[in-house]
Amino acid sequence: MRIALDTNILAYAEGIDDPARKKISVSLVSNLDAANTFIPVQVLGELFRVLRKAKYSAAQARTIVFRWQNTFPLIETSASVLRAGLDLAVDHSLSIWDAIVFSAAGGSRMPPSAF
DSSP: OOEEOOHHHHHHHTTOSOHHHHHHHHHHHHTSOGGGEEEEHHHHHHHHHHHHHTTOOHHHHHHHHHHHHTTSOEEOOOHHHHHHHHHHHHHHTOOHHHHHHHHHTTOSSOOTTOO
16 A cells, blocks of 8 residues: 655654654654655645744755655656545545645555545
8 A cells, every 4th residue: 555645744854843753753653654655745845844834944944854855755746646635635535735645656546444
């Protein structure tokens, strides 16, 4: 099974929000199979924005994004990923960003308990 990491997981792993979420996120990420775990490119852009809102300097945020980029393979947000994400968003009442992440991971159909 392919897993695509969401911005929240990466932000929590960086200590955004609270220590309990950081601990859970770091544990989760460290136990993932690197061969089947991916980061959508858009998630790294979103992470940069979240870090800047949390008062990280632009240089610090960039360094963190580069570190994540080197941790797991990236998934491009292509036209076909966008189309599939739009279908998922409409058909399952998902936020467009969650739907695109799911689509980028290779999800074309929603399993019954995905969200």
